[in-house]
Amino acid sequence: QQQVKQSPQSLIVQKGGISIINCAYENTAFDYFPWYQQFPGKGPALLIAIRPDVSEKKEGRFTISFNKSAKQFSLHIMDSQPGDSATYFCAATPYTGTASKLTFGTGTRLQVTL
Amino acid sequence: DTAVSQTPKYLVTQMGNDKSIKCEQNLGHDTMYWYKQDSKKFLKIMFSYNNKELIINETVPNRFSPKSPDKAHLNLHINSLELGDSAVYFCASSQSYVGTRDPRGVMNTEAFFGQGTRLTVV
Numbered sequence: 118q119q120q121v122k123q124s125p126q127s128l129i130v131q132k133g134g135i136s137i138i139n140c141a142y143e144n145t146a147f148d149y150f151p152w153y154q155q156f157p158g159k160g161p162a163l164l165i166a167i168r169p170d171v172s173e174k175k176e177g178r179f180t181i182s183f184n185k186s187a188k189q190f191s192l193h194i195m196d197s198q199p200g201d202s203a204t205y206f207c208a209a210t211p212y213t214g215t216a217s218k219l220t221f222g223t224g225t226r227l228q229v230t231l
Numbered sequence: 232d233t234a235v236s237q238t239p240k241y242l243v244t245q246m247g248n249d250k251s252i253k254c255e256q257n258l259g260h261d262t263m264y265w266y267k268q269d270s271k272k273f274l275k276i277m278f279s280y281n282n283k284e285l286i287i288n289e290t291v292p293n294r295f296s297p298k299s300p301d302k303a304h305l306n307l308h309i310n311s312l313e314l315g316d317s318a319v320y321f322c323a324s325s326q327s328y329v330g331t332r333d334p335r336g337v338m339n340t341e342a343f344f345g346q347g348t349r350l351t352v353v
Contacts, residue, residue: 150340158320160235171312187320204272218286219342220265221274 121209123222131231136194139224140207147209152192155204197229234258237322237345252307252348254322263305266321280305312352319347
């Protein structure tokens with residue numbers, strides 16, 4: 118069962134445009150929602166993250182919007198640049214106080230064209 | 232210095248062989264993980280290991296066995312390799328389990344990934 122659903126699978130955006138990637142989750146125990154960025158041949162790296170107590174978090178050109186009631190969150194990349202071309206993964210994990218694990222979405226391959 | 236390092240980076244082997252992938256982290260983290268990334272880029276947790284507590288994803292075949300000689304190392308041993316085992320395997324580490332809080336109440340927020348080991352079974 119896929120606990121975190123991510124869309125679209127791939128995305129092509131022109132330089133300067135806005136890239137939007139959406140994720141939805143089912144497990145209400147999820148308490149922390151990071152986004153990871155992966156370049157070809159590299160491991161994923163944390164990009165930005167949010168907790169459910171806020172509806173939006175912004176870091177530079179990257180913004181997470183979070184809708185707790187709808188159990189959805191999204192990544193917005195403003196002024197997209199060719200260097201942003203990568204695969205983006207949303208993830209979620211519960212805060213249980215004991216063992217937890219990151220559950221990843223299926224990934225979105227972003228290509229930013231000139 | 233590389234924070235999380237895996238060896239080898241590439242591994243090509245025949246079906247039925249046994250192989251190991253090594254992982255080391257120099258971040259002083261307590262928790263390490265193994266993830267499998269398939270050809271469609273889907274990342275799936277295989278194991279979590281924290282202070283001698285091993286959490287096994289029940290969907291992982293018992294041909295896969297993690298071994299942690301100490302807190303800084305988590306190796307992955309695979310017996311009787313099959314074609315379907317071909318994938319990229321990522322090791323990762325975090326201060327504690329991502330999403331939990333440390334004794335000071337500070338949230339553990341980031342998992343650091345290695346560069347991956349591309350395993351091809353022929």
